[in-house]
Amino acid sequence: MSHFSLAERPIDVAGLARELASGAAGASVSFEGWVRDHNDGRAVSRLDYQAYAPLAQAEGERILAEVRARFAIVDARCAHRVGALAIGDLAVWVGVSAAHRGAAFDACRFIIDEVKRRVPIWKNEHYAEGESGWLHPDNTPVE
Template identity: 65%
Template sequence: MDDRMFWLADAPLDLAPLRRRLEDDRAGAFASFEGWVRDHNDGRPVRGLRYESYVALAEREGEQVLAEARARFDLCGAVCVHRIGDLAIGDMAVWVGVSAAHRGAAFDACRYIIDSIKDRVPIWKHERYADGEAGWLHPERAPDGGAA
């Protein structure tokens, strides 16, 4: 079995094998996060998007984020997969799953992983809007410089 904790995928995600990778007799908790393509951004209707990435760098940095999370939160396991390519409204764009002895660590680690992936991993989003325009978004920053 592949021992990577983070990778990019160009096809829809099959969640059952991802979740099975986190099963561990030491675990008393499992938490996950799913990020989906929504139909709007900043008040503009969105019709779809494309994710692009520098794959080697993204996968290396993603592995680092998950290694940090495993150490910081004393996890039994952690996995994150981010889609690249063209996605439609409602498609799953990213999945994070963690297992830990206790629920607090699982919840905290899940948030840490998705926030760090969005902040640090070179994945760019190209949104297509209903009015025919398109635009690149990354990093995901709010107007005040914080994460969106």
């Protein structure tokens, strides 16, 4: 079963959350990253995400395997969109289930930080004034 996915269509949040359900889980934490209308003081009109799919899938799975080994969790999933996205679209979703909330929160943050740092997904921001620019998450500070 795949724990990391690249999605060309809207992410099925409810479906992914159901995959995390377990009698062993007392907590579930999720993160949603949406396309916003600004970045670095510039108005953004839309985004395009591109990925080197074979490497992105493999690295995403590696991160999810690491999180299951490193944290006391029941399960975890992550999905990241590729293609054209509009303002307000869901770009990335991470979900974690665990016996206790602390491990679920810690693991969820680890996943999103590592995906943004390590997975080869590039973002082309299209700005309101007509220009565009490619960004890769490893050039962006983790907040």
